[in-house]
Amino acid sequence: MVDRALPKRCEACARPSSRCLCSTIPRLHSSTRMLIIQHPSERHHALNTARFLAAGLVNAELHVVEHIAPGSALYSQLADPARRTEVLFPGPGASSLARAADPREHQLVLLDGTWRKARKLLHLNPILAVLPQVALAAGLASRYRLRKAPAPGALSTIEAGVAALEVLEPDKSFQALLRPFDRLIEEQIASIGTELYRRNYLKPGSADSGSDR
Template sequence: MQGQSLKRVGSFHKRCHPVAISPLTAQRSILYQTQNTEMATQSKRRSMCPACSKPTRLCLCTRLKVPKLHNSIAVTILQHSLEKKHPLNSTRIASIALQNLSVIPVSDVNSQARFLIRRLFNSNLERSSSCEACDQHVVGFAVDKYGTVLSFQDVWMMENGSPPRCGFDRLLASREAVDDLGKGFVVKKLQTKPLRGGIGLEGMLRDQDEEEENEEFEIRVGAGSVLLFPSERAVRVEDLRGVEVRNLVVLDGTWSKAKRMYKENPWLKLLPHVKLDVLDGMSSLYGEVRHQPKEGYFSTIESIVYALKALGEKDDEDSKGGLDDLLDVFVSMVADQRRCKDERLRQANQTNFL
């Protein structure tokens, strides 16, 4: 039996003829195998840094000269929900570099959103935790996906017997309301979304117009908060009067996303608006890797650094690079992205050539 088996195997090999492979096919096969091997190796090695959310080999944390800067002026970043995972999102640098920082995810209003505002302090400047009245909402309004205010109500209107307001413009005309909210407030956003169809009979019988309301965020906006946004009412930092800035609010997203966030969150109008004093010819460090709408528009981290400097933020005595260190890290991150872009183009050209 063993001899017969060996004989059959031998006869099988005799019938097999080598297949002719062209040099071009062989070259493509080698390239394909090499790319698969590289991709498999990258997938195994592509561990992510939990702090800066970059691949470990491109980690930004080790590039900082000091672990954290103790910024005396707090920074609150309202980050568009689609911006977080962008490879060039610079908020990640602020997150690992600034100690006094809050990052709040903000999504677009797809149907309708409701906002509720309550005081942080009462009229006697007592903290809200010891003031029952501060737990009550003093402003409530709803907006649609275009940022149009659908309904609006506030306690100052009701107390004075004034006619219903059209929105924030009339509220801002009330000195009492502005002074009261200037002491600090808490804003809550409730996002309204249509209910998804359930499973089985329940889903079939559910009204298609039925909606549910979920809390998206609740933000504490302390006294001395200002918004960095180039609106028509924005003033240069140097021209800001009567405000001791303690908190800088920044919108993080592309210019179109930032404008939409501003429009869909009209409570931001309650804050003084500031803008950067841009020098002629001053451009973003983004360079050619990410398009800026026009000269004088900067990344989030650049805007934060320039604004904090203009507001008088001083570097720590223990810090080696201070705020400028953040810009150095940003430049290196942009360089990483440029190298990755060049590598992809080079690989694509090689593939097309073959």
């Protein structure tokens, strides 16, 4: 049996060292505190955009957990009345995400996982379920060109985080956070080949298809 060593991975971005994306990750400041709660099944997903978001935003934390134990540091942080905490999730009673005249620090929770796993996180954790839910404006389109969106307006975690921050802090730009995401998409397109990508993923007349605009 041949012993094949696994490729070394960058500890920061979790990518293979030969394809490290750390050079594309900025360090941006925001007034909004972002808590990213990642379902454990997403930890080793190839498109782990939650890690990129947490690495690029100074005022952000990534927690990989399914059950948030009462008394834990994360539980206390979510329940802290000194912060105005909301969950970015388009539930039936969600209000539109907007700036608010509230002197408390705004803490925005992002749930990283499939829609089913995100709903499971809410169901398993009453501390999340009781928090106000907010949603982004309808009609936003994902930049991830290699996947059909599971629902209209479905965005990756990093795209949702950037869109939310630019609503809450319109005087700043957070587009630089998307650089590692864009690079990852470019790498995936290169790996399948440009012609195959155009044939299987592009709609006629789209900007990347080579057709007239």
